[in-house]
Amino acid sequence: MFEFDDDDMGFVDHTKQQEDSSGKLMFKSKSFRKDTNPKLMADNKNNGLLDRIDLSHDVFGRKQRRVVQKHQAQNFQLRKKIILTPQDQNEFLENLLIRNKPQILSKDERKILKAFCKKGLSERYRKHLWLRASGASAMINLPENRQYYRNLKKQAMDYPNPCFNQINLDLRRTFFELKINKSEQLIDKLRNVLAVYTKRNPTIGYCQGMNFLVGRILKVMQSSESTINETANHSSVAKDNFRSNSKSSLNENDNDEVEAFWIFVNMVESMLPIDYYSNMVGVVIDQKIFYDQFKLRIPDLCHHLDRVGFDPSLLAFQWLVCFLSYNLPQEVSVKVWDLFFLQGTKIIFKVSLALLHLMKGELMKAREFSEIFETLETFPRKTIDYKTLIQTTQLKQFKIRNRDIRYLREQKREGVQEELKKLVLTKDIFRGTYQRLKFMNKFYLYSGLQKMYENQDSIAKEVFQKSLDNYEQELMKIFNCNTKWPICLFDFTYKNKIPQFLCFRTSTNPPVIIEEYFNPFQRAHIIEEYDPERKNEILMERGQHYCNHDPRFIENFKILYNNAHEALFGNANLLFDITSEMNSLKSLRQFMKEIANFQGIEEFRNKSIPSSRSTKLIGSKISSKLVDSVISTEKDKQQNMFQKIEEIDHDILEQDQQQNLEQVLRDKNQHQLPNSEEFKQSLPKMTQPRYKTTLSRQFQITNNLGANQDEETKSLDEELLEEEQEELFPLNNKIYRAQSSLHQSALNLLAYQKVGNKGGEKYLEKLFKIPISDI
Amino acid sequence: MGNCNKKGKPSRPSVRDPINIRGDKENKVSYAKVVLIGNSGVGKTSIAQRFIEGKFDENNKNTVGASYFQKNISFKDGSSLCLYIWDTAGGEKFQALAPLYYRVKSKYIINIFQNAHAAVVCYSVTDDDSLKQIDTWLNKLDEHGNIAKMIKVVVGNKSDVDKSERRVDLKEGKLFAQQRDLPFFETSALLNDGSIDELFQKLASQIKQSFTKEELHATV
Numbered sequence: 001m002f003e004f005d006d007d008d009m010g011f012v013d014h015t016k017q018q019e020d021s022s023g024k025l026m027f028k029s030k031s032f033r034k035d036t037n038p039k040l041m042a043d044n045k046n047n048g049l050l051d052r053i054d055l056s057h058d059v060f061g062r063k064q065r066r067v068v069q070k071h072q073a074q075n076f077q078l079r080k081k082i083i084l085t086p087q088d089q090n091e092f093l094e095n096l097l098i099r100n101k102p103q104i105l106s107k108d109e110r111k112i113l114k115a116f117c118k119k120g121l122s123e124r125y126r127k128h129l130w131l132r133a134s135g136a137s138a139m140i141n142l143p144e145n146r147q148y149y150r151n152l153k154k155q156a157m158d159y160p161n162p163c164f165n166q167i168n169l170d171l172r173r174t175f176f177e178l179k180i181n182k183s184e185q186l187i188d189k190l191r192n193v194l195a196v197y198t199k200r201n202p203t204i205g206y207c208q209g210m211n212f213l214v215g216r217i218l219k220v221m222q223s224s225e226s227t228i229n230e231t232a233n234h235s236s237v238a239k240d241n242f243r244s245n246s247k248s249s250l251n252e253n254d255n256d257e258v259e260a261f262w263i264f265v266n267m268v269e270s271m272l273p274i275d276y277y278s279n280m281v282g283v284v285i286d287q288k289i290f291y292d293q294f295k296l297r298i299p300d301l302c303h304h305l306d307r308v309g310f311d312p313s314l315l316a317f318q319w320l321v322c323f324l325s326y327n328l329p330q331e332v333s334v335k336v337w338d339l340f341f342l343q344g345t346k347i348i349f350k351v352s353l354a355l356l357h358l359m360k361g362e363l364m365k366a367r368e369f370s371e372i373f374e375t376l377e378t379f380p381r382k383t384i385d386y387k388t389l390i391q392t393t394q395l396k397q398f399k400i401r402n403r404d405i406r407y408l409r410e411q412k413r414e415g416v417q418e419e420l421k422k423l424v425l426t427k428d429i430f431r432g433t434y435q436r437l438k439f440m441n442k443f444y445l446y447s448g449l450q451k452m453y454e455n456q457d458s459i460a461k462e463v464f465q466k467s468l469d470n471y472e473q474e475l476m477k478i479f480n481c482n483t484k485w486p487i488c489l490f491d492f493t494y495k496n497k498i499p500q501f502l503c504f505r506t507s508t509n510p511p512v513i514i515e516e517y518f519n520p521f522q523r524a525h526i527i528e529e530y531d532p533e534r535k536n537e538i539l540m541e542r543g544q545h546y547c548n549h550d551p552r553f554i555e556n557f558k559i560l561y562n563n564a565h566e567a568l569f570g571n572a573n574l575l576f577d578i579t580s581e582m583n584s585l586k587s588l589r590q591f592m593k594e595i596a597n598f599q600g601i602e603e604f605r606n607k608s609i610p611s612s613r614s615t616k617l618i619g620s621k622i623s624s625k626l627v628d629s630v631i632s633t634e635k636d637k638q639q640n641m642f643q644k645i646e647e648i649d650h651d652i653l654e655q656d657q658q659q660n661l662e663q664v665l666r667d668k669n670q671h672q673l674p675n676s677e678e679f680k681q682s683l684p685k686m687t688q689p690r691y692k693t694t695l696s697r698q699f700q701i702t703n704n705l706g707a708n709q710d711e712e713t714k715s716l717d718e719e720l721l722e723e724e725q726e727e728l729f730p731l732n733n734k735i736y737r738a739q740s741s742l743h744q745s746a747l748n749l750l751a752y753q754k755v756g757n758k759g760g761e762k763y764l765e766k767l768f769k770i771p772i773s774d775i
Numbered sequence: 776m777g778n779c780n781k782k783g784k785p786s787r788p789s790v791r792d793p794i795n796i797r798g799d800k801e802n803k804v805s806y807a808k809v810v811l812i813g814n815s816g817v818g819k820t821s822i823a824q825r826f827i828e829g830k831f832d833e834n835n836k837n838t839v840g841a842s843y844f845q846k847n848i849s850f851k852d853g854s855s856l857c858l859y860i861w862d863t864a865g866g867e868k869f870q871a872l873a874p875l876y877y878r879v880k881s882k883y884i885i886n887i888f889q890n891a892h893a894a895v896v897c898y899s900v901t902d903d904d905s906l907k908q909i910d911t912w913l914n915k916l917d918e919h920g921n922i923a924k925m926i927k928v929v930v931g932n933k934s935d936v937d938k939s940e941r942r943v944d945l946k947e948g949k950l951f952a953q954q955r956d957l958p959f960f961e962t963s964a965l966l967n968d969g970s971i972d973e974l975f976q977k978l979a980s981q982i983k984q985s986f987t988k989e990e991l992h993a994t995v
Contacts, residue, residue, distance in 0.1 A: 162867060169816035169837070176834040208815070208866035209839045280868055317840040326839055369859075370845040377842070434914045441911055447867070450904050467947070468907060495868075 089116075097128035104135050110342050117338040118390055126220055126334060127259075133341035135270070136262035149258045152196045159485035160448030163198045163206035167191060174211040177330065189218055192254070193261050197268075202486055203497045204268060207277040209321040216325045217263050220334060221256035271344060273409065279495050282409075283320055285416050289408045290316040290349060297353055297397050301360050310372045312356070319352050327380045335386050346402050347393075354392035355380055421577060436472055436561075439569050444494040445487055446479075453478070476558040483545045490547040490557070490592070493576055493584035546588065550596040557595050563604045568595065804847075805991035807982045808859045808890055812912050813897030814905040815865030818932040821964035822897065823862045825971045831964055838864040841887060848979040856979045856991070861887055870915075888919040892982050892991070893926040895974070900931045900961070903942045906951060913955070926981050928958050930974060935963040 093116065096109060105113070113121075113129065121129060131137040139145055157164050171191055175183035193214050198205045268277060276282035291313040295302045305312055318326050323340065325333045340347045356363075359379050366372045392398070440446050453460040460478040463471060481489035488494075547554060560568035571594065576587035811819045820838055825831055827844045841863045849855040863869075888894070896912050898905040909929060916925065929952040931943060945961055952959035958977070962970040982991070 166815060166867065173835050173837040176836040207868045208837050208864060211837065212839075277868070314840065321839050326836075370843065373843045433910050437907070437910045438914055441908075447904065447908075465903065468951070471907070 093125050114342050134263045134266040139262045149261050152199050160445045160452040162448035165451045167194045170211045174215040189257050204278045212322045212325045217260040221260050285412045286320050287313045288412050332386045344402050350393040350398050353398050442492040445489050481547050488545045493588045496584045553592050553596040556598050559604050806857045807892040809893045810861045810891045811895050817897045817899035817905050825964040886919045889921050895928050897930045899933050900943045906943050931961040934961045935966045
């Protein structure tokens with residue numbers, strides 16, 4: 001019914017703008033005629049969101065039209081006949097961003113705000129805009145989130161996650177534009193936010209570049225703190241209550257941290273594809289999309305860069321990972337971010353293309369690689385001003401829609417997966433130290449282990465401080481997993497996990513996996529149900545420890561490591577498909593099974609550890625000829641091995657999934673469904689539930705959103721389930737729409753579990769297609 | 776960023792054009808690709824900055840992806856060598872895949888290690904893990920590099936720190952490099968003690984010795 005494309009909606013009309021004075025902005029009247037559409041009006045009434053806006057139109061519009069001179073600069077023209085004076089603009093924004101209830105912005109509100117932002121939003125409202133547009137303010141005000149941040153902050157970081165070290169390394173390299181004394185206080189806050197996020201979601205954890213994102217958000221949250229005080233009395237009641245409650249018990253000064261945290265959470269978890277920062281597959285995909293769009297839209301420049309040998313996707317990587325905050329000056333990039341929060345990822349693409357367009361003159365002159373690099377590095381920082389940049393993004397040739405990007409992401413995924421597969425199958429011919437280190441680096445927590453022990457006075461510390469040879473031999477003494485850690489030390493697939501299975505570790509009991517974690521409403525409900533007493537010490541995590549399932553596994557692992565045995569170092573399961581969650585899980589299980597069942601472990605048990613000196617460094621001294629010959633044979637062998645992985649029986653996995661499903665049906669539906677009853681009978685009984693999964697009302701909504709979904713594979717009992725859920729949760733809360741894409745994936749996963757292999761791959765694929773929220 | 780030597784370059788249409796590189800006019804200039812690698816926070820960017828711009832910037836930012844520098848080195852015999860230096864990000868997630876890969880002429884996807892004539896593998900003397908991980912980096916070079924003669928150098932950075940902060944002795948580093956038959960340097964990007972100029976000077980002459988003129992053409 002509605003078109004929401006840039007060029008015809010809520011947009012500055014250039015011709016009119018020229019007629020009027022320069023600072024004035026207006027909407028095309030056409031776009032707002034849609035307000036009179038009775039259905040939309042009704043919708044808005046229901047939401048209660050547009051009431052104020054409509055009011056202000058009537059009150060101010062008609063009055064002001066007579067009083068205000070049309071050509072007065074800074075006036076803001078809303079609709080054909082409505083001109084807002086600066087006072088009215090403030091009134092308007094104040095109403096919309098500060099006084100209104102902190103809910104997600106509607107499409108119309110976004111449109112209006114977009115027009116404001118294109119002109120350049122005043123500093124004073126930026127903080128509120130970010131909070132509202134990202135959905136953070138809605139999250140903050142949920143009752144179960146009130147102490148969430150502070151609780152997580154209090155949690156000790158007592159497991160060896162390498163992210164914590166990386167955060168510490170990058171803190172002092174974030175605010176390079178500020179003076180040291182100024183940044184000191186920010187650094188502490190930055191550390192808190194990043195560390196808390198790693199605790200919240202260890203799968204995504206910390207990735208270099210995030211420090212610039214959080215740094216920027218924190219700065220904005222602080223910069224408007226002073227103006228907050230005067231407007232604080234206007235802010236909503238709920239917010240005030242929340243503040244005063246928390247103030248009494250905790251440090252008052254971390255409100256900006258809390259706000260920055262939730263904005264960041266929403267950015268990473270609902271505005272971006274979920275594998276953007278977790279294993280960076282999302283970034284690689286976007287990088288490719290960017291290159292293609294660049295080639296399509298500015299072909300002559302692309303050709304020129306190609307000739308010189310410069311690949312723009314190399315630079316696009318920086319732009320994408322840091323949302324342009326790395327390369328643009330602060331005052332420009334915050335304004336770009338205003339639009340990003342309102343419109344989503346497409347802004348990053350548009351602005352990047354516009355940047356290249358603006359630099360075209362300079363770049364075409366460049367004849368050398370280094371000149372191009374220099375231009376690209378310095379030009380955006382010095383010569384770009386916001387107005388030109390935004391006007392350039394509005395050119396027809398840079399029009400790109402979020403749904404285009406979504407579509408392209410789906411398209412590119414396969415190619416990227418292929419490339420990554422090749423990466424996994426690299427030559428692996430080295431023995432001794434090389435091989436051991438390479439093997440150990442596969443384990444996510446390994447590099448964090450050393451740093452953790454560094455500050456402790458224990459035997460472990462000594463082991464790590466030994467010279468390399470001794471260290472290698474004694475490493476296994478301290479290479480022990482602790483089942484209290486949220487990540488298993490032996491989980492070499494960890495980096496590949498998708499945060500769909502985020503869960504809470506509440507005790508040493510089997511972990512609860514909450515599939516729709518990102519639906520806060522549902523989440524609180526589940527926690528309460530599970531363990532009400534320990535609600536406050538919850539750490540969200542992924543926590544699956546397979547290592548203690550078979551006691552022989554760890555023992556055999558250590559013995560084989562000390563003997564540098566091929567069965568361990570050259571295990572085919574270590575070469576899992578990097579972009580497939582299911583396959584990697586399969587590989588991990590298979591790996592553990594093989595090691596645990598290793599035949600003839602006895603003969604190695606008492607053998608002495610081979611000195612690494614004897615096996616050391618074949619690699620560096622091997623002549624290139626030898627290398628080549630080994631590579632070719634080794635490669636064949638590995639390819640065979642890889643094929644074998646594919647053929648490994650699906651038994652274990654399927655069983656697990658079925659048990660899962662059974663659990664879902666048993667737990668969540670008191671009245672058993674006929675289909676699940678059949679399912680149950682066909683399965684062996686499970687002694688203890690490992691997962692507890694729930695379906696939520698939200699799936700209904702998400703289904704409507706993803707209308708093009710394959711309907712055939714949807715089984716009957718799932719539909720029944722949904723109907724039932726609808727009764728349980730009749731609340732249709734718009735807040736969760738932003739997160740709905742995640743639920744979609746969770747749903748897909750469940751569907752996959754149900755249908756088994758029938759069309760299962762389709763659903764698996766869908767796991768990765770997590771689109772931006774429907775803005 | 777890349778503060779590049781622009782002497783005599785405007786006349787050359789493209790460095791990638793083989794005719795120009797081997798042409799008579801440019802006979803004296805050769806090109807070599809050098810990659811700077813090592814764990815995060817060991818000071819790779821600082822080393823590059825000290826070498827290119829001769830200064831140490833305390834307000835550094837952590838590298839995202841990779842950046843690029845270029846500098847000419849002249850020898851006593853009048854010839855010179857232009858070093859293309861790729862400064863890579865050490866972050867664990869970046870190492871895995873993304874920035875190592877880029878396109879040449881929009882067709883071939885290659886990684887940053889390909890066609891590299893030399894690699895400077897850095898560790899920090901304040902971090903013993905970064906020394907241990909050098910083996911991993913060397914392994915990566917062997918895996919992804921395609922020039923068998925590639926010159927590798929082990930560099931221990933931050934030699935200026937207090938004894939109390941030091942975790943890796945000079946001896947230990949030396950021994951480590953010796954065992955692997957690699958040249959070893961200890962440098963300080965903070966102090967202007969010439970250690971980094973010496974490093975690149977020696978590296979350049981080593982490159983010149985090991986590679987023929989034909990091999991030293993530009994492959995960015």
